[in-house]
Amino acid sequence: MNGEIRLIRKIQRTGSKAAADILIREYYDEIYIYVFRQISEKxxxxxxTQTIFISMLQSISNYDRKQASFRTWLYRIATNKTIDYLRSRSVKSKLVLLVEDVDIPDEAEFARQIEMKDLLLRLQGYVNTLEVDIQQIFRLKFFGEYTFSQIAALFAVPESTVKTKYYRLLKMLREEFKDEYH
Structure with missing residues (x-):
């Protein structure tokens, strides 16, 4: 953590490209996986992910470690950029399967994988229509695998508020998709 803080200070003070490179390499894979889980297009x-790190570097002068850890701050940027990206797409995501990307064990399993992918895309489409704070909670919990307490700390709200919004969302999703999948 101390090394991370030194890197951040060096970037803030001198704009060090070497320090920025080290910091980006430290978090790149983690952020890429977080984004990929949500948009499913390599x-x-x-x-x-590149846009997220560019935004991080452009706003790092405003980063204050007293308000949030760097990782938490970076995930907030990633979540907001992902929401913006999904919102900006004029055409809904289409399921595109390349033969070399799919391991087809049998027809039933292949059909199940397609149904799950379709359901996930439809769930995301539904969630994308909701308030930004609910989208953020959903994305951090589902794709980022954050705990309720981590999400609460990230947004400086009580953990009970996060849980209430998350479970209300789950209830809405069950209601919205109750006739489609068992």
């Missing part, structure tokens, strides 16, 4: 996830 090239788009790579592009969005």
């Amino acid at each position: 090239q788009s996830a790579m592009d969005l």
Whole structure:
């Protein structure tokens, strides 16, 4: 952690490209996976991850470790950029399967994988229509695997508020998709 703080200070004071490179390499894979889980398109996830780190570098002068850890701050940027990306897409995501990307054990398993992918895309489409704070909670919990207490700390709200919004969302999702999947 001390090394991370030194890197951040060096970037803030001198704009050190070497320090920025080290910091980005430290978090790149983690942020890429977080983004990829949400958009399921390799090239788009790579592009969005790059955009996230550019935004991080542009705003790092405003980072204050007393308000949040760097990781938490970076995930907030990633979550907001992902929401913006998904919102900006004029055409809904289409399921595109390349033969070399799919391991087809049998027809039933293949059909189940397609149904699950379709359900996930439809769930995301539904969640994308909701308030930003609910989207953020959903994405951090589902894709980022954050705990309720971590999400509460990130947004400086009581853990009970996060839980209430998350479980209300789950109830809405069950209601919205009750006739489609068992």
